[in-house]
Amino acid sequence: MSGGVAAIRGGFDHPMGGDGERKKRRAEEEEEDDEDNDGRGMDAWAWEALQEDEAGLLRPLDSKTLVHAQYRKRLLLRSSAPSSSSSRIQKGLIRYLYVVFDLSRAASETDYRPSRMVVVAKCAEAFIREFFDQNPLSHIGLVTIKDGVAQRLTDIGGSPESQIKALMGKLECSGDASLQNALELVHGYLNQIPSYGHREVLILYSALNTCDPGDIMETIQKCKQAKIRCSVIGLAAEIFICKHLCEETGGSYTVALDESHFKELLLEHAPPPPAIAEYAAANLIKMGFPQRGAEGVISICSCHKEIKVGGGYTCPRCKARVCELPAECKICGLTLVSSPHLARSYHHLFPVTPFDEVSSMFSSKLNQKAPQTCYSCQESLAGHGNKSNLHVTCPKCNQHFCLNCDIYIHESLHNCPGCESHRSLPM
Amino acid sequence: MTAAQSKLYSDDVSLIVVLLDTNPFFWAASTSGNLPFSNFLNQVIPFLNSLLLLNQHNQVVLIATGVNSCDYIYDSAEAGGRNSIDAANVAAISSTILNRLENFVTKDARLAKGSDKAAAGGNGISSLLSGSLSIALCYIQRVFRSGARHPEPRVPIDSCIVGPQHSAFLQQASYITGGVYLKPQHLDGLFQYLAAVFASDLQSRSFLRLPKPVGVDFRASCFCHKKTIDMGYVCSVCLSIFCKHQKMCSTCGSDLNQSPPDSTRVSRS
Numbered sequence: 001m002s003g004g005v006a007a008i009r010g011g012f013d014h015p016m017g018g019d020g021e022r023k024k025r026r027a028e029e030e031e032e033d034d035e036d037n038d039g040r041g042m043d044a045w046a047w048e049a050l051q052e053d054e055a056g057l058l059r060p061l062d063s064k065t066l067v068h069a070q071y072r073k074r075l076l077l078r079s080s081a082p083s084s085s086s087s088r089i090q091k092g093l094i095r096y097l098y099v100v101f102d103l104s105r106a107a108s109e110t111d112y113r114p115s116r117m118v119v120v121a122k123c124a125e126a127f128i129r130e131f132f133d134q135n136p137l138s139h140i141g142l143v144t145i146k147d148g149v150a151q152r153l154t155d156i157g158g159s160p161e162s163q164i165k166a167l168m169g170k171l172e173c174s175g176d177a178s179l180q181n182a183l184e185l186v187h188g189y190l191n192q193i194p195s196y197g198h199r200e201v202l203i204l205y206s207a208l209n210t211c212d213p214g215d216i217m218e219t220i221q222k223c224k225q226a227k228i229r230c231s232v233i234g235l236a237a238e239i240f241i242c243k244h245l246c247e248e249t250g251g252s253y254t255v256a257l258d259e260s261h262f263k264e265l266l267l268e269h270a271p272p273p274p275a276i277a278e279y280a281a282a283n284l285i286k287m288g289f290p291q292r293g294a295e296g297v298i299s300i301c302s303c304h305k306e307i308k309v310g311g312g313y314t315c316p317r318c319k320a321r322v323c324e325l326p327a328e329c330k331i332c333g334l335t336l337v338s339s340p341h342l343a344r345s346y347h348h349l350f351p352v353t354p355f356d357e358v359s360s361m362f363s364s365k366l367n368q369k370a371p372q373t374c375y376s377c378q379e380s381l382a383g384h385g386n387k388s389n390l391h392v393t394c395p396k397c398n399q400h401f402c403l404n405c406d407i408y409i410h411e412s413l414h415n416c417p418g419c420e421s422h423r424s425l426p427m
Numbered sequence: 428m429t430a431a432q433s434k435l436y437s438d439d440v441s442l443i444v445v446l447l448d449t450n451p452f453f454w455a456a457s458t459s460g461n462l463p464f465s466n467f468l469n470q471v472i473p474f475l476n477s478l479l480l481l482n483q484h485n486q487v488v489l490i491a492t493g494v495n496s497c498d499y500i501y502d503s504a505e506a507g508g509r510n511s512i513d514a515a516n517v518a519a520i521s522s523t524i525l526n527r528l529e530n531f532v533t534k535d536a537r538l539a540k541g542s543d544k545a546a547a548g549g550n551g552i553s554s555l556l557s558g559s560l561s562i563a564l565c566y567i568q569r570v571f572r573s574g575a576r577h578p579e580p581r582v583p584i585d586s587c588i589v590g591p592q593h594s595a596f597l598q599q600a601s602y603i604t605g606g607v608y609l610k611p612q613h614l615d616g617l618f619q620y621l622a623a624v625f626a627s628d629l630q631s632r633s634f635l636r637l638p639k640p641v642g643v644d645f646r647a648s649c650f651c652h653k654k655t656i657d658m659g660y661v662c663s664v665c666l667s668i669f670c671k672h673q674k675m676c677s678t679c680g681s682d683l684n685q686s687p688p689d690s691t692r693v694s695r696s
Contacts, residue, residue, distance in 0.1 A: 090679070094663050137666075196663035275664075282681035284660035284672055291657070292602070292643040313645070316657040325645075334658070339647035340599060342666050349665055376565035378499060404572060405565045413561060421497040421558030423538075 068390075068403045075354050075410055091348050092198030092275035094285075095138035096156060097131070098186045099124065099202050103146040104177035106207035106236065112259055116206050116235055121167050123263045124204070128167075130270040132160045134348075136326055136341035139193075142166060143185060147175030148211050150182040156189065158326055177205065179241065180212035183219045183230070190228055196283040199228040200251075202269055205242060206235045216241065224248050227279045233265050250276060272348050288316045288334045290325070302330045313338075347414035355392035355406055374402035376409070376417040394418050440484040441628045442570055444563040445475065447500070448492045449532055450554040453590060462589060462614040468528070470618040472521050478626055479503055479520075488566060490559045491528060493535035494552050497559040500527045556596075560584075581605070585625050589614060595644040595655070602643045609638050650678065 050058045101107075101120060112119040128140060140163055141156035154166045182203065190199040201223075210216070223230060223245075231251035232242040238255050246253035252273075256262035290313035293299075301308045302320040312321045318332040326337040373380055374391070379402050381391045392406045393399065399418030401409065409416060454464040478487050489501040501524045564582065571580045583606035586597035593610060601608040611620040627635055646655045649670040660669045665679035676683055 090664060093666055280663070282676070282683055283663045284669065284676075284683050285663055286658065287661045287668075288658045289645055289647045289656065292645055294642045295639055337661075338599070338645040339668075340603060340645075342647070342661070342668070345666055374565075376562050377569035378502070378505075378566065379569055404569065408565060408568050409561075413564060415557060415561045417497075417558055417561035417565060420561050421555055423495045423552070423555060 068407065071407045071411070072357075090275045091272040092200075092280060093135065093137065093272055093345050093348065094197050094280075095135055095200055095272060096141075096190060096193045096197045097138065097200040097202060098141045098143055098156070098189065099127075099204065100143045100145060100150070100182045100186065101153070101171070101204055102177050102206045103144045103171060103173045104175055104207045105173055106177065108173040109206070112235065112262075115173075117171055117173050119259050119262065120204050120206075120235070121171060123259075123266050125164050125167055126263065127266045127270060128160050128163050130267055132158075134270050134344070135272060136344055137335075137337065139197075141189065143182060144171070145177050145179075145182050146173070148178045148181065149175075150178065150185040152185065152189070156193070158328070159324070176211040177207035177209070178212055179203070179205075179210040179245070180214060180216040180219045183216075183223055183245075187219070187223055187226055187228065191226065194283075194285075195281040196285060198272075198275060198280045199226070200273075201228055201230045203230065203232045203242075204235070204266075205232055205239070208236050208239060210241060220245050220248050227276075229273065229279070231269060233262065233269075235262065272345075285335065288329070288336045289339060290314050290316055290322070290336050293321070303327070352410055352414055352416050353395055354410070355394050355401065357390055358393050358400070359390055371400045374405055375399040376401055376405045379404075397422055439482055439628055439630055441478070441482070442486045442488070442567065443478055444488045444490060444566060445471075446490050446492050446556070446559045446563060447471065447528075448554050448556070448589075449528070449535065450492075450494055450552075451532065451536060452494070452552065453554075462617070466615070467589065467617070468525070470621065472524055474618055474621040474626070475501075475524070476517050476520060477622055481626065481628075486570075488563075489524060490563055491531045491535075492554045492556055492559040493531065494554055495535050495538035496531075497555055497562060498531050498534075499562075500524060500531060581629070583607075583629070585609075587611065587617075587621065587625060589617070593644070595646065598640055598643050599645060602640070607637050608640045 053059050101117075101124070103117065107115070107117040107120070109116050131138070131140060137158075139156045139158050140160075142153035142163060144151055144153050154163050157163065183201070186201050190201075193199065228249060229251045230245050230249040232246055232253050234242060234253070234255040236255075238253075243253050245251070252269075254265045254268075256265050293310070293312045293314060295310040297312070298307065298309050299312065299321045300306065301312060301323050303323050308321070308323065312323055313325055313327075313336065314321055315329040315332065315334060315336060317334050318329060320329055320331040322329060322336060326335070326341050328335055372382060376399075381400060381402060390403060392401050392403065394401070394416050397416065397418035399416075401418075454467075475487050475489065478485055485503075487501070487503045488499065491498055491500050501520070503520075567580060567582055582604060584597075584600045584604045585606040586594070586601050586608045588594055588597065588608075588610040598608050600606070607624055609620060609624055611617055624637055627637070644655075646657050647659065647668050648654060649656050649659055650667045651669055651671075651673075654670070656668070656670050660672055661667070662669070662676040662679065662681060662683065664681045665676060667676060667678040669676075674683060675681070
């Protein structure tokens, strides 16, 4: 079924660069998600969890080094700038993103189980949460294409809940998809946002064609002049017009091979993309940093117009109460954030330097006293038996870390424990 | 100045990582004040022992936060397991902790001599809390990796402030992670605060009334003067916070000449 169609679908521009490797990773993921595979019956791929070694004997995948190798590839791809330790790429941190859902009849195809639309909606929910987690000052709006007409599903907003609620409603698929109508609609909306924001569109396209009322090339030029960065994730095959759109506007075009690949491609759009400097004006935005109220305080909140007890934040300018941050004060319009929200974006601008790989045999050759334990978790770095044991070291503080800490530090923690624990090092 | 700790949960069993602040500038200044360092240790070490007594599977890790370095002091799992806690064991643990702490503080002070002397004067330097927190989180990750398959572990950060001032940073950290923030009023009874509030495991916390802070200070400090502000200007490129309008951002060098729109938006639902 889906195994047969996979050969026909386009697999261009997907990050793994090798079909066999990707299947191995998928099989590994399925081993882990055995319990919650929605009864999809993925036993068909169980044989791919095995590999042959040099003698032709079967052995299970060495998942630990495989996971680490994938992580290294992701890391080096992301920081593909020349490896100067102070390479700081400017990123668009205040993003106004419209996500366009294709609800044409192509989205009701069942090659993604249960249907393309359901898979897209589920992954989009995870994407929206991840997006607001990584970009707390940004806004998302949702647009749908159905019956050749584009309609706005939700207004652009800064809180994930209202967007996700709209996604959970019934979404029916019918008719044709019109790329031009979607772009025209989004272009109209994105004209109204402040000049310091980065304008982006992400189109999740299932159809293989587009039915447009006019010349789509003109629309693409209009979007390019309005500095809107358009990206597309295709679910079917590569289409020239999408590729042209993305190339013209500086976005990325990827085509998904299956559900897990689609989710991976979608989540890659959560971190901020490298910004083109003249795309958004640099401005000083006035923001307020409210205090959280004590538990017993009773007041009327300005967002729900209800009486609330305890908690809540007070706008420093007009003293109105808002329920959660980040928000815009409904009374005076001041953007309200807390400093943890701003701090969450700093790691995009100042990423942790990738660590260098070191094999313990190598360092003992240099007559150095190789540390026996990982600096951060105290796990032993000595090898077991004849497995080649790899560990990494930070180029700035020269501390040694194990592979698991390496992944954790670069993907979640965004802090090198060695650099943070030494004052004498220059920041 | 503080003893922050993080815990993880599996039934009643806790892993508690205690981050002890050994900032010599603070402790030297407080010998004539409320709580000398030796008294402080006299309260904390019995607290650590009592944690081990609460449940035989509890694990305690002590990490010291210095001004020039951070390091592991004690890990109850590495001693090869303790079959029975008796008087000799408790004394052994205490003396191990004290010896290693002394070595750490001496080493920390020695590291200071090598670095910039000018920074060592004045009103003291801050402790490297972010370093010890990072180390603690990596350790917790390691325990979770080798244990049962859990999703992201819940790690509340509890803060116990021993110094004179409230710490906005730890207030925020404890609030966001769901931990307890406490600044004890009577420091000579510190052990009682520790044992009553911070020794509770995560399962019990759902039906205990633990102290809540009066409010959480989410204000930011400006990059130019380091003073706390509740309204400021944020550079749209690098998110640096300034208290006054400026022509150029000092962090990213962007030209900020345009007059600031006061974040008004045309569309409103």
